[in-house]
Amino acid sequence: MKPLQQITVIGVGLIGGSFAKAVKEKKLAQKVIGFGHNPERIQKAVQLGVIDEGVCDLKAAVENSDLIMLAVPLGSFAQIFKDIKPYVRPDAIITDAGSAKLSVVNSIKDAFGEIPRRFVAGHPIAGKEQSGVEAADSDLFIDHRVILTPTEETDSDALECVETLWRKLGALVEKMSPQFHDEVFAATSHLPHLLAFALVEMLNEHPELGNVFKYTAGGFRDFTRIASSDAVMWRDISVHNHTAIAKWLQEYRDYLDEMIKLIEKQDAAALHELFLAAKTARDTHIVARTDAQ
Amino acid sequence: MKPLQQITVIGVGLIGGSFAKAVKEKKLAQKVIGFGHNPERIQKAVQLGVIDEGVCDLKAAVENSDLIMLAVPLGSFAQIFKDIKPYVRPDAIITDAGSAKLSVVNSIKDAFGEIPRRFVAGHPIAGKEQSGVEAADSDLFIDHRVILTPTEETDSDALECVETLWRKLGALVEKMSPQFHDEVFAATSHLPHLLAFALVEMLNEHPELGNVFKYTAGGFRDFTRIASSDAVMWRDISVHNHTAIAKWLQEYRDYLDEMIKLIEKQDAAALHELFLAAKTARDTHIVARTDAQ
Incomplete structure (x- = not known):
């Protein structure tokens, strides 16, 4: 895996926050940016050491990132894909943590006009009753499954990068179709x-x-x-x-x-x-x- | 509550065993007899200090008891009621721990020809995943509800005795109809x-x-x-x-x-x-x- 310079996590709640914190602790990227709409919440994430930097502007959040992780409710995906499309670098990997996969694949296809080759849909099977960035836990994914659902369009390098990243966070990665x-x-x-x-x-x-x-x-x-x-x-x-x-x-x-x-x-x-x-x-x-x- | 000389527990599993052990520990009866079909199992209950004496003969188990507690699967009630009827003292209280109550009331009515006045149907809302006498726990009922379902026939003395007994084991007693x-x-x-x-x-x-x-x-x-x-x-x-x-x-x-x-x-x-x-x-x-x- 090519070393990652910058990772952006969109939605720094339990899952996004745990992912960001684990990436930071394991030094898997030089910089971890968090995006959120609420300035206080996103500053809280910085204070808690979950992210290096918090921003409320999507352009600033994604334009320099090697990898973008969406960890927001499924209802927000369509809009975020549309909003980030102009700013995402062509070589950037986009991945996500949504609990349904076919709708996410269809959303990005609608927003981008096709399924981007460097999009790798994913779903970590982890959670706890608490929510929010305060519950972020860098050990959340250890020995938990992460399902990746590549399509025919998915670039094998991008898939390998996301797979390696999850394995380094302790997860057990498995691949299947979005439908299955x-x-x-x-x-x-x-x-x-x-x-x-x-x-x-x-x-x-x-x-x-x-x-x-x-x-x-x-x-x-x-x-x-x-x-x-x-x-x-x-x-x-x-x-x-x-x-x-x-x-x-x-x-x-x-x-x-x-x-x-x-x-x-x-x-x-x-x-x-x-x-x-x-x-x-x-x-x-x-x-x-x-x-x- | 009149002091009890002898209590018999029919079925010394998790619930019956926990009841017997708690009665013994709190000295609520001078003697606690356990009945079971399997001699080894019932001796195990004696060894574990759950009961004072174990017997495999129903006549010997019930003929001298002030109170008889049935803690067997619901499928065994009808036969046990028939079997104990000739030996139960007229002043003995019969109670139970079955999870359904109308069928138990009907069973004893069938066996005895009427609902005995000193029968008090009950249901302790307690349990754990383990079963068997090895899991018996004298604290099992503390702060747990015990539902008693008296009928019009039920003697108020008998009801009060069973109620007091459960309260002394730490349970929260509530009364309702068998139907409800x-x-x-x-x-x-x-x-x-x-x-x-x-x-x-x-x-x-x-x-x-x-x-x-x-x-x-x-x-x-x-x-x-x-x-x-x-x-x-x-x-x-x-x-x-x-x-x-x-x-x-x-x-x-x-x-x-x-x-x-x-x-x-x-x-x-x-x-x-x-x-x-x-x-x-x-x-x-x-x-x-x-x-x-």
């Missing part, structure tokens, strides 16, 4: 988030039950933890990955219909088989892996 | 368990996705933690609370249908409103409470 990414994360991430939001909101002040949350225990708390996630972020994900999400919600809903039939029939054997298969799968693939970490 | 209990826990506990089992099993070796669990992170792990619960216990709960569970699964499934429409229409405003309402409710009722504990 969106299916996988609709099923494994977007679907459970929507299911948790739905359960909490359905029970919230339910006319038959009153304040029923007081009867909940640890199981409910863990099940619904992701329903405390940022509403704007999930609005954007739902809209930008709507096709895959609707498909998996529909499949899940059909699955529930089958389950309702088993419950109504009191089919103990079939229910036991289903629960045991789920428990075995989880104990094998989720618990075992967690214990190993 | 079953609705509340179908909605807040049984429903999320079934939703978690369903998601894991739907995704397990899904033909479109392969081993997709490797792409999951902390959100999925927490959401599905309850899918690692005991399959027999959840088979029994599903069957014994089938009416209320089917009703709430159906309501949730209808709620998902509405959500699918919003996703398909890409109705950003309505989705944001839903997510924010859920997040606010959870942050208010679940997170705040947890922080306070």
Whole structure:
């Protein structure tokens, strides 16, 4: 990987801030610039040592950078791509941390007239409940997967550069198509988030039950933890990955219909088989892996 | 509360074992007997100091006891009620720790020919991922709710005795009807368990996705933690609370249908409103409470 002179991070929240801080700490670029609309927030990021310099002007933010990382809600991508297009150096790499990939690829294609060869779409599978630059953590990506979704247009040098950068931050990089990414994360991430939001909101002040949350225990708390996630972020994900999400919600809903039939029939054997298969799968693939970490 | 000479716990697993151990430690009875079918397991409970004496004979277990606690899977209640009926002293209190209450009340009514006046149905809202007597923990019930579901038949002395006993173990006792209990826990506990089992099993070796669990992170792990619960216990709960569970699964499934429409229409405003309402409710009722504990 060619040494990077300057990296710009657009959106210095939890993910952008953690990326910037890790790049700085590992000295993977001579200078890390952060862009944000709010001067106070961006100065806060400088004070916290997350970025070297903070700017509120997109031209100044990107015109001298070798690599530009977008870490903003998906709803902001289209406008930012349009705004930076005149100023990005032709050899600069553009990458991102958005949770849906096909919509990001389509956004940059719309803004640039084609998919830039040096655009490498990415998605780090990391996070925590806290948000904002104060929660930035340079160890956030260690042993976490980062999915890169190159297209036929993607330049192999640019892809290698982004891949190397993530590996140096401790991440496990994997490549797949934007389409497959969106299916996988609709099923494994977007679907459970929507299911948790739905359960909490359905029970919230339910006319038959009153304040029923007081009867909940640890199981409910863990099940619904992701329903405390940022509403704007999930609005954007739902809209930008709507096709895959609707498909998996529909499949899940059909699955529930089958389950309702088993419950109504009191089919103990079939229910036991289903629960045991789920428990075995989880104990094998989720618990075992967690214990190993 | 009249001092208790002898308590019998039928089923010395996590809940029964924790109850027995706590009663012993707090000296709330002169003798705590444990009943189990497996001689080795029940001797293990004696060795661990969970019970004073272990027996595998139901007559010997119950004939001299002031209070009998059933802490077995719901599927075993009907048989145990029939088996103990000839030996239970007329003044003995019978209580239980089952997760569904109407089916337990109906079971004892079937076995005894009427609901015994000294039967007090109960449900401690406590647990942990580990099961078995080795996980017994005398602090398990501290600051946890215990729901008692007396009926019109229930003797007020017996109710007070069971209530006092749980309070002395540190629990927060609340009373409601068996019907309302079953609705509340179908909605807040049984429903999320079934939703978690369903998601894991739907995704397990899904033909479109392969081993997709490797792409999951902390959100999925927490959401599905309850899918690692005991399959027999959840088979029994599903069957014994089938009416209320089917009703709430159906309501949730209808709620998902509405959500699918919003996703398909890409109705950003309505989705944001839903997510924010859920997040606010959870942050208010679940997170705040947890922080306070």
